[in-house]
Amino acid sequence: MDEQALLTNYLIVGALLFGIGLVGFFSRRNMIVMFLCAEMMLQGVSVSLVAWGRYHNDWGGQILVIFILTVAACEAAIALAVVLTLFHQSGKLDIAVWQQLREDNQAAFVDRDPSALTPKPEAQWPKLVPAGIEPELDLQEVTHRSHL
Amino acid sequence: MFEIPILMVLIPAFPLAGTIVTAVFGKWLKHEAHWPVVVSIVCSCALSLALLSQVIHEAEANPLAVGWESTFELWNWTSVPEAIARPEFAAPADGAAALPERLPFVVNVTMRSDPLTSIMLAVVTFVASLVAIYAVGYMHGDPGYWRFFTYIGLFVFSMTMLVSVSNFVLLYVFWEAVGLCSYLLVGFWYEKPAAIAAGKKAFLVNRVGDFGFALGLFLIWTTYGTLNYHDADGIAGVLGQTRLAASGGYAAGGVATVICLLLMLGACGKSAQFPLHVWLPDAMEGPTPVSALIHAATMVTAGVYMVTRCTPLFVASADAQQVVAIVGATTCALGGVIALTQTDLKRVLAYSTISQLGYMFLALGCGTLVAITAGMFHLLTHAFFKALLFLAAGSVMHAMGGIIDMRRFSGLRKLMPYTHWTFLFGGLALGGVIPFAGFWSKDAILGAVHQRGHDSALYLALYWVGMITAFLTAIYTFRAFFLTFYGPLRVPHESGHHAHESPRTMTVPLMILAAFAFGAGMWLQGPGDLAGLLGHTPSLAYQAVPRAADHGGSHLLVMTISTIFALSGVGIAAYLYLGDDALATRLARLLAPLYWLSYGKFFFDPIYNALFVWPLLVLAKASDLIDTYLIDGLVNLVGSVPPWVGARLRSLQTGMVQFYALAMVWGVVVLIVTLLIWPAIAAGSK
Numbered sequence: 001m002d003e004q005a006l007l008t009n010y011l012i013v014g015a016l017l018f019g020i021g022l023v024g025f026f027s028r029r030n031m032i033v034m035f036l037c038a039e040m041m042l043q044g045v046s047v048s049l050v051a052w053g054r055y056h057n058d059w060g061g062q063i064l065v066i067f068i069l070t071v072a073a074c075e076a077a078i079a080l081a082v083v084l085t086l087f088h089q090s091g092k093l094d095i096a097v098w099q100q101l102r103e104d105n106q107a108a109f110v111d112r113d114p115s116a117l118t119p120k121p122e123a124q125w126p127k128l129v130p131a132g133i134e135p136e137l138d139l140q141e142v143t144h145r146s147h148l
Numbered sequence: 149m150f151e152i153p154i155l156m157v158l159i160p161a162f163p164l165a166g167t168i169v170t171a172v173f174g175k176w177l178k179h180e181a182h183w184p185v186v187v188s189i190v191c192s193c194a195l196s197l198a199l200l201s202q203v204i205h206e207a208e209a210n211p212l213a214v215g216w217e218s219t220f221e222l223w224n225w226t227s228v229p230e231a232i233a234r235p236e237f238a239a240p241a242d243g244a245a246a247l248p249e250r251l252p253f254v255v256n257v258t259m260r261s262d263p264l265t266s267i268m269l270a271v272v273t274f275v276a277s278l279v280a281i282y283a284v285g286y287m288h289g290d291p292g293y294w295r296f297f298t299y300i301g302l303f304v305f306s307m308t309m310l311v312s313v314s315n316f317v318l319l320y321v322f323w324e325a326v327g328l329c330s331y332l333l334v335g336f337w338y339e340k341p342a343a344i345a346a347g348k349k350a351f352l353v354n355r356v357g358d359f360g361f362a363l364g365l366f367l368i369w370t371t372y373g374t375l376n377y378h379d380a381d382g383i384a385g386v387l388g389q390t391r392l393a394a395s396g397g398y399a400a401g402g403v404a405t406v407i408c409l410l411l412m413l414g415a416c417g418k419s420a421q422f423p424l425h426v427w428l429p430d431a432m433e434g435p436t437p438v439s440a441l442i443h444a445a446t447m448v449t450a451g452v453y454m455v456t457r458c459t460p461l462f463v464a465s466a467d468a469q470q471v472v473a474i475v476g477a478t479t480c481a482l483g484g485v486i487a488l489t490q491t492d493l494k495r496v497l498a499y500s501t502i503s504q505l506g507y508m509f510l511a512l513g514c515g516t517l518v519a520i521t522a523g524m525f526h527l528l529t530h531a532f533f534k535a536l537l538f539l540a541a542g543s544v545m546h547a548m549g550g551i552i553d554m555r556r557f558s559g560l561r562k563l564m565p566y567t568h569w570t571f572l573f574g575g576l577a578l579g580g581v582i583p584f585a586g587f588w589s590k591d592a593i594l595g596a597v598h599q600r601g602h603d604s605a606l607y608l609a610l611y612w613v614g615m616i617t618a619f620l621t622a623i624y625t626f627r628a629f630f631l632t633f634y635g636p637l638r639v640p641h642e643s644g645h646h647a648h649e650s651p652r653t654m655t656v657p658l659m660i661l662a663a664f665a666f667g668a669g670m671w672l673q674g675p676g677d678l679a680g681l682l683g684h685t686p687s688l689a690y691q692a693v694p695r696a697a698d699h700g701g702s703h704l705l706v707m708t709i710s711t712i713f714a715l716s717g718v719g720i721a722a723y724l725y726l727g728d729d730a731l732a733t734r735l736a737r738l739l740a741p742l743y744w745l746s747y748g749k750f751f752f753d754p755i756y757n758a759l760f761v762w763p764l765l766v767l768a769k770a771s772d773l774i775d776t777y778l779i780d781g782l783v784n785l786v787g788s789v790p791p792w793v794g795a796r797l798r799s800l801q802t803g804m805v806q807f808y809a810l811a812m813v814w815g816v817v818v819l820i821v822t823l824l825i826w827p828a829i830a831a832g833s834k
Contacts (some may be wrong), residue, residue, distance in 0.1 A: 022813065026806055034805075095805050102803025107805055 003055060017044030019130045031083045035076075042072055100131030153220035155199040156259040159269055161307040162188040165303030174294025181202070181294035185301040186280045193273035196266070207684035214392040215689030217262040218561045219314050219378045224391055229277040230254040232324040238373035239384045240397030247383065251373045254381060260314035264524070264685040267678070268311040268453055269625070271528055275445045275535050278657035281440070282539050285653035286546055289480035296336060296435065303329035307446050313454060316365050316375040319454065323418065326355050326447045333442060334434040338393035346430035353427040357417015362654065368461075371399050371407065372600030377457070387460060392690045398464040408468030412475070415451030422510060424480040427503045427753050432494040436542030439494060444501045444538050445531040452508045452527050456520055459687045463515060463694075472608060473513025475596075477610040478622070480506030482750065486621035488627070489736075489746040491554050493541050496628045497534070498748075500578060504530050510614055511593040514607065516694045519596035521679035526593055528670050528678070529585035533577035536661035540571040543658065544632060545648040549642035554628065563647060566655040568633045573662040575629045577669070580714040582707075585669030591710055592619060592673070595703040608759060618710050622717025630725040 021040030028034055046065045053061020083093070089095045099108055129135045166188030174181045207216040224279055231253035280300055287296050306325035313319055327350075334346030369375055369613070371385050379388035384397070391397035398404065415421065421427035431443050442448070455462065455472065462469055483503025488498045504526070545552045547564060562569040577586035594614050601608030639647045649655065672678040682688055702783030724732040736743045745751075800811070 027807060029806075098805070099803035101801070103798045103801040106802060107800060111803065 007055045010054075011048050013050065014044045014046075014048035017041070017045075017047060029095050031086065031095050032080075032093060034095060035083065039072065039076070042068065047110050096103050150195070152199065152218050152261055153259070155195050156220055156261050156312060157222070159192050159199065159273070160305050160312065161193050162192040162575055163301045163304040167298055167305060167664035170294055170298045170301060174298060178236045179288075179293065181278070182284045184295050185297040186277075186284065188301065189273060189280050189304050189433060189535060190277045192308065193277045193575070194272075196269040196273045198310075199261060200266045201272045203261055203263055204681060207263055207659070207681065211684065212389065213263065213424070213689075214389050215686035215692070216684050217260055217378060219258050219260045219380075220640045221380075222257040222259065224258050225255040226253070227255075232370065232373055235371055235373045237371055237397065237399050240391045240394030241534060251383065252381075253279075253369075255315055255317045256380065256382070257318065258314040258376070258378070259312050261312065261377060262685045262735060263683075264453070264456060265311050266689070267524070267528070269308055271531050272307050272311065272446045274302065275531050275661075276300070276307075276441055278660060279437045279441040279445075279535065282440075282542070282654050282657040282834045283435070285651045286437055286542055287435060298334070299329055299332050300437075301440070302331070303447070305440060307450075309546070310450060314370060314377045314385075316377075321452055322359065322557075323414070323450060324456075326442075326450060327351065327358070327418070328433070330354075330442050330447055333438040334431045336438065337432055340433065342430075343433040346427075346433040350427040350431050353424050354417045357414045357424050357507065359413075361414025361417070364414060365405055365830040367403070367410065367587060371403055376674075382456070385398050386584065387457065387687050389686060390462060392686055394758065398460060398692075400464050400482075404465040405468045408458075408465045411454065411458055411461070412468065412472055414453050415509075416475065417451075418446050418454075418511070419451030419505045420502050420828045421451070421475050421505065422482055423752075425479060425483070426756060427596050428502055429495050429498040432492075432498050434614075436494070436538060436545055437735070439498070440535045440538035440542065441562070443498065444534040446525075448501065448505060449527050452505065452512065452523060453548055456524055457687055459512075459515075459693060460690045461518060462512070462560060463690065463692045466515075469513050469515045471513070473510050473607065473610055476506045476509030476511070476513050477613045478506070479503065480510060481613050481620075482506075483748050484617040484624065486749050487624040489619060489743060492538070492634060493544065493553050493554050493628055494538070496554075496624060497537050497541055500537075500621065500624065501534055503621065506576075507590060507593050507614065509619075510610060511596060513610075514600045515594050516596060516600065517688060518599070518679070519593065520688060520693070521682045522589065522592035522596045524682055525672060525678050526586075526589035528672065529577065529589040529665075530667050533539075533574045533584075533586055533665035536570060536574035536658060536665050537578060539658055539661065540574060543567040546650050546654070547643060547647045548640055549647075551640040551642050556640040557638050557822050558635040559633070560630060560639075562632075562637065563632040563639075564649045566649055566658060570655075570658040570662040571629060571633065575625045577665040579598050579625045579718060580618050580710060581622070581718065582711055582714075583666075583670055585665050585667070587710070587714070588669030588673045590638045592802065594618070594710055595669065595706045595714070598703075598706050615709060615713060619717045622714045623721045626718050629685065631720060634726055650832045673675045 018041045021037045021042075024037035024040065025034055028037065043077060046068050049065050049068075051061075051109040053059060053065075086098065087093055096109055096111070102108070163185070166185040169184040170177070172179055173184075177183070203216075203218075206218070210216055229249075229252045230250035232249055232251050234247055234249055238251060280297070282298065283300065287293055290296065303326060306322050306329055310319065310322035310326060313322065318758070331347050331351045334350050335343050337343045363376065368386060374380075374383050376385040377387040378385040378389035379390050390595040399407075413424075416424045428448065434443070435455075453642070462472065480503050483499045483501075483506060487496050487503065490499060508523040508526050508530075511519045513525065514520075541552065543564065544560065544567060545565075547560075548557055551557065577584035580587045580590045594611060597607055597611040597614055601611045657807060724735065791829050807832060
């Protein structure tokens with residue numbers, strides 16, 4: 001495999017990592033997942049740095065990656081600490097809970113209620129069981145808890 | 149004991165030090181705040197008298213050809229090399245060729261002493277000492293006690309500097325400084341709207357005069373190439389020995405006239421001469437000691453001092469001298485007529501001051517040595533007796549609980565015996581009754597004017613104006629005296645139940661001044677020989693100042709007429725105002741138009757309001773509207789752009805982390821795309 005092809009392959013891997021990370025960062029709202037996606041972008045950049053270092057016969061790229069790893073480790077500690085604190089405050093990992101930094105007159109982003117879109121089934125009124133007969137238990141209610 | 153230069157420096161230094169101490173520690177000194185200023189002014193007075201005695205000794209021991217002077221340079225204030233092309237009159241005779249092509253502009257802080265300066269210093273510090281002591285009683289308990297004494301100290305410093313500097317620029321500086329002190333002290337009771345308005349009026353009217361004065365200085369500079377009085381750095385001063393000794397040292401014709409008229413305009417403002425006299429009566433809103441010190445005895449005589457100092461310039465222009473004399477006589481008569489009908493005791497005295505200053509200018513306008521020394525003589529005696537009258541009026545005001553309207557009180561002679569007697573002495577001096585001080589000085593002026601009248605119909609007319617005003621003076625002075633101290637005892641209710649004679653600290657200065665109002669004229673006319681001493685002043689020793697021959701006969705005639713006039717004036721006042729005033733009321737009705745003019749002060753204030761104040765107010769209002777709506781509007785329009793843009797961009801701040809991330813990515817995308825297509829654009833444009 002010649003050097004050119006090697007570089008290209010690595011760059012493709014790096015770009016894929018970066019792209020997946022980016023899409024993940026945009027599309028997920030779980031803070032931990034978002035953090036992982038950011039890490040993934042970082043690693044994508046690191047891979048391309050290593051590739052370019054190899055291609056140019058320059059250790060600079062590799063050295064920089066070592067630094068990146070170190071910094072990423074520190075940053076991971078801080079980021080997880082932040083996430084933990086935020087979780088303690090709201091009980092949720094959803095990033096959309098934290099949007100107080102918007103302008104005063106800006107409406108907050110609210111999740112659309114899916115139930116509003118799908119029509120509610122008609123209410124099932126309980127049927128009275130004739131006296132003296134043990135009522136039949138609802139299997140669904142027994143095996144599953146509704147709040148899960 | 150002290151050398152002359154040390155005295156020259158110490159005299160202003162004492163009040164300055166007193167002022168600084170009072171200004172810094174006044175708040176803590178509270179009711180003792182007068183001590184630094186009073187002590188320093190009294191020290192300054194003692195040193196002034198020491199200086200005067202040394203100057204008398206020196207001037208008589210070393211009679212130079214053109215007077216005696218001593219200068220002492222303290223430091224160089226400013227220096228601009230090659231500031232002006234050498235003017236024609238840079239040096240007298242053919243001395244100009246020795247000077248360089250371009251002359252420097254140098255202002256040295258130089259103190260001078262000569263007879264004129266030392267006499268002014270003695271009068272200023274002496275009257276100031278008495279007034280300061282009087283003010284300890286008068287201002288007692290005022291919330292602005294320390295502020296008052298700070299201003300008084302500052303004024304005495306400025307005034308002593310004004311008369312002892314030796315440069316026109318510094319004269320101007322201290323001319324303004326005394327104006328500032330006057331403004332501060334007129335508006336001393338700043339809660340009173342009338343006092344604020346009066347202070348502002350005094351300041352603004354003085355600006356008119358000072359504008360002329362400044363132009364006069366510019367013209368002196370371009371004509372003579374220097375603004376020093378004395379010879380310095382090889383350049384002949386405007387009033388220096390070199391120029392005075394040589395012939396042809398002074399510009400003649402139009403330039404001389406214009407310089408003198410501009411200087412006279414400045415003097416008119418400061419000394420309250422027609423047509424700029426309107427500020428002085430209003431200035432009576434200030435505390436009475438201030439009226440006595442600044443608006444009667446010292447500051448208002450600065451104009452007289454300045455014109456006397458510039459005598460050689462005025463001698464060069466007969467036209468300007470006539471203008472000075474006419475202005476003086478006009479003011480003199482005007483003040484006298486207005487003072488006849490005023491009901492406010494301090495206003496009567498204020499118009500009387502204007503009138504007496506008119507006498508001084510009338511004398512200066514005659515231009516002869518006799519007349520000028522007579523003018524200075526009147527300045528001195530006037531300082532004593534007018535300060536006395538004001539302080540006595542202040543004593544009345546003090547007892548009457550701030551009421552000074554003569555219709556509200558009468559018959560105070562039993563209640564306030566000291567004030568009554570001292571006011572009588574001041575009144576006799578002002579009325580020109582022999583042998584009181586005012587008689588001698590007024591008579592010296594009238595004699596000198598009469599002498600000029602021998603060969604000039606104008607001066608003869610002015611002489612009669614002066615003489616009739618002397619008659620009016622006696623009437624209005626004794627009208628005020630009789631209305632205040634005679635008749636049934638009436639006291640305004642504002643004085644409460646404790647209308648009483650003023651405390652010692654007020655009556656003792658009154659008595660000292662009364663002694664001077666009685667004796668100063670006789671002493672200065674005779675053994676004091678004021679005229680002889682003043683003759684040693686360089687400006688007055690100048691040979692071009694006309695020397696009059698002996699004038700015994702005519703002077704005796706003048707004396708007789710003026711004595712008859714003065715006594716008949718006193719008599720008429722007694723006839724009209726002692727006892728029933730029905731006669732005076734009938735006379736007022738008989739001469740209704742004249743009474744109306746006099747009582748309305750010849751309507752200068754409404755006329756000036758309509759001619760100058762109103763148009764200026766309209767202009768100011770228009771400027772204000774333009775500023776508010778046009779200029780501010782434009783500025784606000786520009787200023788409203790960033791908030792508008794910001795308001796549009798505000799919706800970008802969603803607070804959503806992912807939205808920000810998206811914005812970042814879009815930014816990067818735009819950057820990369822630009823970077824990629826930019827070479828293509830650049831290539832295309834070539």
